[in-house]
Amino acid sequence: MMNKYPNRGFLFSFLVLLIGFFIFGCSTPKTITYFQNIPDSVSTTIEKAKFTEPVIQPDDILSITVQTADPSATESINQKSVTTSVLGASTASAIGNQQVSGFLVDKNGEVELPIIGTLKLAGLTTYQARQHIREKASTYFVNPAVQVRFVNFKITVIGEVTRPASYTVPSEKVTLLDALGLAGDLTIYGKRENILLIRETPNGKETARFNLNNTELFKSPYFYLKQNDIVYVEPNKSKIATTDGARTRAFAFTGTVISLIIVALSRIF
Numbered sequence: 001m002m003n004k005y006p007n008r009g010f011l012f013s014f015l016v017l018l019i020g021f022f023i024f025g026c027s028t029p030k031t032i033t034y035f036q037n038i039p040d041s042v043s044t045t046i047e048k049a050k051f052t053e054p055v056i057q058p059d060d061i062l063s064i065t066v067q068t069a070d071p072s073a074t075e076s077i078n079q080k081s082v083t084t085s086v087l088g089a090s091t092a093s094a095i096g097n098q099q100v101s102g103f104l105v106d107k108n109g110e111v112e113l114p115i116i117g118t119l120k121l122a123g124l125t126t127y128q129a130r131q132h133i134r135e136k137a138s139t140y141f142v143n144p145a146v147q148v149r150f151v152n153f154k155i156t157v158i159g160e161v162t163r164p165a166s167y168t169v170p171s172e173k174v175t176l177l178d179a180l181g182l183a184g185d186l187t188i189y190g191k192r193e194n195i196l197l198i199r200e201t202p203n204g205k206e207t208a209r210f211n212l213n214n215t216e217l218f219k220s221p222y223f224y225l226k227q228n229d230i231v232y233v234e235p236n237k238s239k240i241a242t243t244d245g246a247r248t249r250a251f252a253f254t255g256t257v258i259s260l261i262i263v264a265l266s267r268i269f
Contacts, residue, residue: 034192034212049223053125054153054172058109060227061102061151062121064133068141076114102151115140126150126172155225157183159233160190174225176210176217180233186212191234197222198230 056062066074103111109122116136121129126148137144155174156166162184169182176195186192195210199222208222217223225231 035215036213048218049220051173051224052221053127054150054226056105056109056121056124056126056129057227058105058107058122060105062105062111062126062129063102063147063149063151064111064113065147066116066133066137066141067145067147068143073141074144077116150227153227155179155182155227156230157233158230160187160235161185161233162187176223176225176231179225179229179231183231186233189235189238191236194234196232196234197225198232199226200228 064077066077068074103113105111105122108120110118110120112118113133116133116139119132119136121132124132130146130148133148134144134146137146149170150172152168153170153172153174154166154168157179158164161180164183167179167182169178176197180186192212193214195212197208197210199206199208208220210217210220210222
């Protein structure tokens with residue numbers, strides 16, 4: 001007997017292919033988990049990048065205090081500072097503007113301190129600046145104790161993170177993971193295998209890439225961030241697809257085709 005519905009097998013096959021396309025096309029990516037190369041059942045020691053202290057640059061704001069046995073002797077130094085607005089707080093918050101006090105490093109890389117005078121600090125670490133200031137302060141004070149730290153150590157995190165913003169942090173030792181943590185971690189649409197770092201240097205901009213799925217990032221010389229670094233998280237293909245108008249129209253058209261096939265099958269059976 002001849003098959004009454006010769007196209008029935010073809011329609012079934014076509015429908016199965018379309019359904020499979022939707023199932024696999026909408027599946028969850030396998031790149032969500034960080035550090036996938038760490039074994040689950042054994043302890044692992046991971047080599048870590050060497051931390052290099054950041055150096056002072058023009059436009060940095062420094063907290064500088066000089067202490068002696070007589071607090072009144074250095075009162076003019078410890079109270080004389082500029083006040084400016086920076087985005088974020090010393091607790092690494094990025095909500096609103098906060099007034100911070102400190103000594104501004106001018107365009108020549110110099111800081112002017114009461115009594116002590118003008119000192120060139122650009123290019124020095126905070127430890128080296130502390131030693132330099134102590135040496136100069138010893139001319140005017142007996143056994144001065146000096147403290148120097150950054151007030152506006154800023155990191156910017158943008159792209160597919162929960163809270164993109166610029167953050168000021170109270171510590172000089174800030175890692176890539178610290179910065180992402182401040183920004184609330186990546187969204188589900190963040191491209192974890194291709195994080196971009198942009199760094200301003202005297203010779204121009206430097207860039208580096210990180211793969212959060214692999215522990216090799218701990219060895220990167222860029223793992224520890226420097227002031228004014230920018231971290232950019234690219235959107236993955238899923239996010240691009242959701243914002244692509246042409247892709248949306250294609251899905252709508254495919255859905256219409258499936259509806260028509262289902263109607264045709266219902267009439268056949």
